[in-house]
Amino acid sequence: MIDFPPWTYQAAEIVTGFVIATGLIQILVYIVQLAFAGYALHRRPPLPSTTVLWDRYAEVAPPIGVIAPAYNEELTIIESVEALLALHYPEFEVIVINDGSKDGTLRRLVDHYSLVPVQRYHELALQNRPIRGLYANPAYPRLLVIDKENGGKADAMNAGINVARAPLVCVIDADTLLEPDALLRVVRPFIEDPLRTVAVGGTIRIANGCRIESGRVIEARLPRNILALFQVVEYLRAFLMARLGLSQMQTLMIISGAFGLFRRSSVLDVGGFSHNTVGEDMELVVKLHRFMRDRKRDYRITYIPEPVSWTEAPESLSILANQRARWQRGSLETYRKHRDMFLNPKYGRIGFLGFAQVWLVDVMGPIVEIAGYVLVPPLWLLGLISFDHFLAFLAVVFTFGVFISVATLVLEEVQLRRLKHARDLAMLTVAAVIENFGYRQLNNLWRVRGWWQFARKKQGWGTMVRKGFQRP
Structure with missing residues (x-):
């Protein structure tokens, strides 16, 4: 045993204590979110059928413009647009924005729907790159295609919002498949609380492995790819626990750009989606919070689990690494732009709870956890910390991580029951356990990479290669 100076033991204990304390606080935050999510699911009314929803909302549901940027x-x-045109909703328009694609995206749309150039007046309330043309076909009155110069996702969504005429806009990714009744379900808060509701988020699920026909998920299946399977667990945890819990606490800080419904006038009030961030979806929600609280307005930004959309998850380490680094960079960019809201009494629970959660989980989380992996085991092996401290670190990292993941699956099964087969639940439970031993550590490394990119002021989205949805 090496005999170190006394101060090294004290320093090692301080470092280890900080890592463990930070981890315990994160676990406490997750447990609180889990409790609020369970309460929200417990008190939600029985899930009505699509027919009941139509009878209830058909005459009062406001028009929606569905904004789908495509690059x-x-x-x-085509599968995505087919799904959008087949939505069960009284009055809506699908606006697809071809953001200067270099492949055959526009050609496929024009050929498949026999589109022709059209003229349509639109305002320029939000900044976007020049529009090269609008395309439509009277045989598809609900479809409008915008062709514009490349400007990025935020720029494309701003162009779609400028052209839209409906009071509500639903922003999605072009590769997202909405369930047929998704709009009927996600619009409910706008109908029940029309004066206060400014934004509503729905659930995103992984389409990998599912049987898809004509833009619809015919049969939900678990992915065979292990990375995609881990992401199924992640998405359940992110939406069913974190966002539902935060929504119940009225501190929701993000509505995914892959599926969110917004009041168009409110989006215009805050200047639309920002161009100088890759986390434009989170940043828009934070801007809405700031705008409403600066003007002391009573408002609601909500997540509800029933509306579901499906998306294709990355199945390769390189693509997934780029995605997670980009997400981390987007969170940091948003935090930096609005850091004056953190712990600011002017912003109430958003400043104290919402931004505290962002600071703890998104800003400090990956750095502290990776520091723990790098420092704690060597400190124990060198005898600088006790075995009890080492066990406490392992418990924080693995035991509680497994608990949170499995508890989320329990919520899924007890309350929503979307998993039809017991073997699927068993497989997800196994995945929820083993993701903590390797995959979680990789994820934090990718997030630290995002930190490094943020520090170097890297811009752009990077490469996102898709295989396309599985067809029968």
Whole structure:
């Protein structure tokens, strides 16, 4: 045993204590979110059928403009648009924005729907790159295609919002498949609380492995790819626990750009989606919070689990690494732009709870956890910390991580029951356990990579290669 100076033991204990304390606080945050999510699911009314929803909302549901930006989405664009045109909703328009794609995205749309150039007046309330043309076909009165110069996802969504005429806009990814009744379900808060509701988020699920026909998920199946399977667990945890819990606490800080419904006038009030961030979806929600609280307005930003959309998850380490680093970079960019809201009494629970959660989980979380992996085991092996401290670190990292994941699956089974087969629940439970031993550590490394990119002021989305949805 090496005899170190006394101060090294004290320093090692301080470092280890900080890592363990930070981990315990994160676990406490997750447990609180889990409790609020369970309460929200417990008190929610019985899930009505699509027919009941139609009878209830058909005459009062406001028109919706569905905004779908597309960049190099040739493989999935037709299936996605087919799903959008088949939505069960009284009055809606699908606006697809071809954001200067370099592949055959626009050509596939024009050929498949026999589109022709059209003229349509639209305002320029939000900044976007020049529009090269609008395309439509009277045989598809609910479809409008915008062709514009490349400007990025935020720029494309702003163009779609400018052209939209409906009071509500639903922003999605072009590779997203909405369930047929998704709009009927996601619009409910706008109908029940029309004066206060400004934004509503729905659930996103992984389409990998599912049987898909004409843009619809015919049969939900678990992915065979292990990375995609881990992401199924992640998405359940992110939406069913975190966002539902935060929504119940009225501190929801993000509505995914892959599926969210917004009041168009409110989006215009805050200047639309920002161009100088890759986390434009989170940043828009934070801007809405800031705008409403600065003006002391009573408002609601909500997540509800029943509306579901499906998306294709990355199945390769390189693509997934780029995605997670980009997500981390987007969170940090949003935090930096609005850091004056953190712990600011002017912003109430958003400043104290919402931003505290962002600071703890998104800003500090990956760095502290990776520091723990790098420092704690060597410190124990060198005898600088006790075995009890080492066990406490392992418990925080693994035991509680497994608990949170499995508890989320329990919520899924007890309350929503979307898993039809017991073997699927068993497989997800196994995945929820083993993801903590390797995959979680990789995820934090990718997030630290996002930190490094943020520090170097890297811009752009990077490469996102898709295989296309599985067809029968």
